[in-house]
Amino acid sequence: MQGVAILGIGQVPVGEHWDKRLVELAGDAIFAALEDAQIKRVEALYVGNMMAGQLDKQSHLGALISDWVGFRGIEAMTVEAACGSGALALRTAMVAVGSGLVSSALAVGVEKMTDTSPRETTAALATAASADWESIHGVTFVGLNALIMRRYMYEYGWKHEDFAPFSINSHANGALNPNARFQSPITKEIYLKAPMIADPINLMDASPIGDGAAAAVVVPLDLVKGMNHRPLVKIAGSAVATDSLAVHDRHDPLWLTAAEKSARVAYNQAGIGPDEVDFFEIHDAFSIMAALSLEACGFAERGQGPRLALEGEITREGSIPIATLGGLKARGHPVGATGMYQVVEAVQQLRGEAGPAQIEGAKIGLTQNIGGSGATVISHVLMTE
Amino acid sequence: MQGVAILGIGQVPVGEHWDKRLVELAGDAIFAALEDAQIKRVEALYVGNMMAGQLDKQSHLGALISDWVGFRGIEAMTVEAACGSGALALRTAMVAVGSGLVSSALAVGVEKMTDTSPRETTAALATAASADWESIHGVTFVGLNALIMRRYMYEYGWKHEDFAPFSINSHANGALNPNARFQSPITKEIYLKAPMIADPINLMDASPIGDGAAAAVVVPLDLVKGMNHRPLVKIAGSAVATDSLAVHDRHDPLWLTAAEKSARVAYNQAGIGPDEVDFFEIHDAFSIMAALSLEACGFAERGQGPRLALEGEITREGSIPIATLGGLKARGHPVGATGMYQVVEAVQQLRGEAGPAQIEGAKIGLTQNIGGSGATVISHVLMTE
Numbered sequence: 229m230q231g232v233a234i235l236g237i238g239q240v241p242v243g244e245h246w247d248k249r250l251v252e253l254a255g256d257a258i259f260a261a262l263e264d265a266q267i268k269r270v271e272a273l274y275v276g277n278m279m280a281g282q283l284d285k286q287s288h289l290g291a292l293i294s295d296w297v298g299f300r301g302i303e304a305m306t307v308e309a310a311c312g313s314g315a316l317a318l319r320t321a322m323v324a325v326g327s328g329l330v331s332s333a334l335a336v337g338v339e340k341m342t343d344t345s346p347r348e349t350t351a352a353l354a355t356a357a358s359a360d361w362e363s364i365h366g367v368t369f370v371g372l373n374a375l376i377m378r379r380y381m382y383e384y385g386w387k388h389e390d391f392a393p394f395s396i397n398s399h400a401n402g403a404l405n406p407n408a409r410f411q412s413p414i415t416k417e418i419y420l421k422a423p424m425i426a427d428p429i430n431l432m433d434a435s436p437i438g439d440g441a442a443a444a445v446v447v448p449l450d451l452v453k454g455m456n457h458r459p460l461v462k463i464a465g466s467a468v469a470t471d472s473l474a475v476h477d478r479h480d481p482l483w484l485t486a487a488e489k490s491a492r493v494a495y496n497q498a499g500i501g502p503d504e505v506d507f508f509e510i511h512d513a514f515s516i517m518a519a520l521s522l523e524a525c526g527f528a529e530r531g532q533g534p535r536l537a538l539e540g541e542i543t544r545e546g547s548i549p550i551a552t553l554g555g556l557k558a559r560g561h562p563v564g565a566t567g568m569y570q571v572v573e574a575v576q577q578l579r580g581e582a583g584p585a586q587i588e589g590a591k592i593g594l595t596q597n598i599g600g601s602g603a604t605v606i607s608h609v610l611m612t613e
Numbered sequence: 614m615q616g617v618a619i620l621g622i623g624q625v626p627v628g629e630h631w632d633k634r635l636v637e638l639a640g641d642a643i644f645a646a647l648e649d650a651q652i653k654r655v656e657a658l659y660v661g662n663m664m665a666g667q668l669d670k671q672s673h674l675g676a677l678i679s680d681w682v683g684f685r686g687i688e689a690m691t692v693e694a695a696c697g698s699g700a701l702a703l704r705t706a707m708v709a710v711g712s713g714l715v716s717s718a719l720a721v722g723v724e725k726m727t728d729t730s731p732r733e734t735t736a737a738l739a740t741a742a743s744a745d746w747e748s749i750h751g752v753t754f755v756g757l758n759a760l761i762m763r764r765y766m767y768e769y770g771w772k773h774e775d776f777a778p779f780s781i782n783s784h785a786n787g788a789l790n791p792n793a794r795f796q797s798p799i800t801k802e803i804y805l806k807a808p809m810i811a812d813p814i815n816l817m818d819a820s821p822i823g824d825g826a827a828a829a830v831v832v833p834l835d836l837v838k839g840m841n842h843r844p845l846v847k848i849a850g851s852a853v854a855t856d857s858l859a860v861h862d863r864h865d866p867l868w869l870t871a872a873e874k875s876a877r878v879a880y881n882q883a884g885i886g887p888d889e890v891d892f893f894e895i896h897d898a899f900s901i902m903a904a905l906s907l908e909a910c911g912f913a914e915r916g917q918g919p920r921l922a923l924e925g926e927i928t929r930e931g932s933i934p935i936a937t938l939g940g941l942k943a944r945g946h947p948v949g950a951t952g953m954y955q956v957v958e959a960v961q962q963l964r965g966e967a968g969p970a971q972i973e974g975a976k977i978g979l980t981q982n983i984g985g986s987g988a989t990v991i992s993h994v995l996m997t998e
Contacts, residue, residue, distance in 0.1 A: 281663075281666050288694055291858055323714055357673075470680070470685065472680045600676065603673060
């Protein structure tokens with residue numbers, strides 16, 4: 229496969245967009261990405277979405293969104309792996325362009341979660357877990373993560389307050405991102421006093437849902453090398469790995485095997501190791517997921533994710549800045565869109581367009597999008613060319 | 614991209630599988646395809662499915678099915694374009710293998726539609742149409758097709774009985790297919806006396822829903838050329854095209870623009886024209902769709918699809934046999950699986966394994982899977998190598 233570049237990016241602020249339909253959110257992100265790429269048309273559109281069939285009573289988003297943005301007729305489809313759907317859109321677009329199937333493609337992630345009742349949205353989210361072994365018992369997604377977090381605290385001796393830096397870091401970064409759902413920093417006191425959701429996960433351990441859309445235009449690297457006035461971003465590594473949906477069925481419920489595998493493959497493709505990663509757009513759906521991801525991707529020893537956070541290494545000035553524009557916790561988690569927000573934010577960082585949230589000299593970024601509690605994991609290494 | 618072959622196929626009978634979960638149906642088709650291909654493992658799994666999130670309360674089928682069939686860890690995802698989801702699984706697998714991303718892949722289409730109430734299933738099917746312009750008015754899928762059929766009859770002067778040969782042909786062929794939902798031939802009298810569903814579409818104009826799964830193993834053509842004792846089937850053409858979801862928004866609601874475009878591209882890739890096609894696995898969700906597809910794919914003049922049927926050209930002995938193992942009308946239409954049933958049946962024909970339904974000397978088959986009322990159309994040309 230030939231090399232693939234991300235030529236343009238676009239996003240809408242994550243929020244409660246009661247005045248816009250799903251197709252409009254997707255369209256706004258796509259129009260922004262096309263304008264950013266300075267191109268008028270693409271040959272294919274890949275949509276990352278999890279729940280439109282359930283919550284919007286609308287499946288078949290590929291053709292729908294293609295038509296809405298004026299590309300009636302082009303190849304289009306939806307790709308889905310629960311909350312990992314967004315990054316699958318980028319990967320599918322990359323393979324389509326890299327293989328020569330098409331010479332340009334759009335990847336868009338989109339989700340609309342706030343027009344329905346919390347009960348409906350929670351039920352739709354639970355379809356990411358195993359219907360037969362998990363959700364049938366009434367366990368919600370936050371409930372599952374609470375079980376993992378409790379076990380983790382027991383095994384490795386961490387206290388709840390040790391997870392505070394994850395949330396504080398994400399909110400500090402989100403405060404610098406005009407597209408974030410929450411743009412206020414939080415203190416440790418706010419973290420500790422937050423209402424309990426599913427013990428030990430409190431409100432500040434859990435990412436918020438939201439409506440959102442983020443998009444990227446991908447083209448062959450050779451086609452645009454030297455043509456762009458900005459730093460050009462290439463996809464240097466891309467990998468998908470899977471695991472059992474049901475957490476109890478894993479050899480070790482405290483190890484994200486699929487995250488480790490997909491990161492390792494992506495590192496190898498890019499010819500780098502974790503030490504060379506300048507920042508990590510992490511899937512911090514819950515604080516515990518941030519800790520486990522840091523370990524699986526080689527940034528912390530097993531059981532030591534919280535130490536990295538407590539030592540300040542995950543902040544903009546640390547050795548591995550994470551959630552640099554707010555992450556899922558503060559930018560928000562419109563599930564099928566999240567993976568594309570991560571990609572868009574990584575491109576912002578690599579181009580030096582992250583404003584006050586900029587990581588100085590960032591040349592290599594890792595994005596990792598997780599479906600379910602680690603059952604599908606998509607890792608991308610993005611680099612300046 | 615390198616050439617891609619279909620090395621193995623598997624399917625379960627379409628029916629009411631109340632004793633099997635969705636994952637078991639998919640697994641049974643996959644195990645059959647692996648055995649047929651005589652291989653133990655693949656590197657990736659692509660799942661075509663439309664409604665599991667809505668009807669089974671289970672999204673995230675890629676990881677789930679991979680784990681179920683013993684391939685925990687491999688790359689996996691779901692692809693969706695309403696009733697066109699099945700063929701997208703084959704296309705995605707073909708691109709993955711053709712590009713060198715993986716050296717083997719499974720494509721499986723699966724749907725479970727009979728465990729829920731008719732109201733729930735009908736509502737889920739309606740998400741294939743435009744929620745904003747069509748389903749919000751209460752129009753069902755059969756209702757939409759009835760509007761198209763009525764207009765077609767008005768424009769071209771056909772009577773309802775002129776569509777009888779489509780249904781009679783499908784049922785005659787389904788009677789020869791042990792995997793078909795309906796295995797009894799019907800007469801013209803049965804067609805004419807069938808209860809009306811949405812005038813002018815009666816029960817014999819409409820395909821039945823059902824539970825089902827069908828799968829194929831794809832590998833690089835060069836890897837297996839000369840190794841297989843059976844006729845080897847290659848994917849000679851593959852294309853996706855889209856149109857507006859809402860039928861009223863098309864320049865001509867009686868012309869399937871996306872079907873025409875995707876068939877033309879697939880013909881060109883294969884270096885053939887419609888005259889060289891030996892049989893056509895058609896998306897006869899409704900008789901009117903069979904007529905429109907024959908016209909769009911170059912087998913009949915505009916408005917003359919029924920004439921081809923009335924002249925007997927669509928039967929096994931005719932110039933363009935369609936629905937050779939029952940089609941959607943008699944084999945059944947488990948929506949996300951249908952596109953893969955078409956592919957599996959085409960391979961049966963090309964290998965000479967279609968039993969009493971065999972088309973003598975079949976060397977080139979066209980399969981065409983349609984999402985919505987023509988909004989996403991996937992065409993494949995399969996050939997013996």
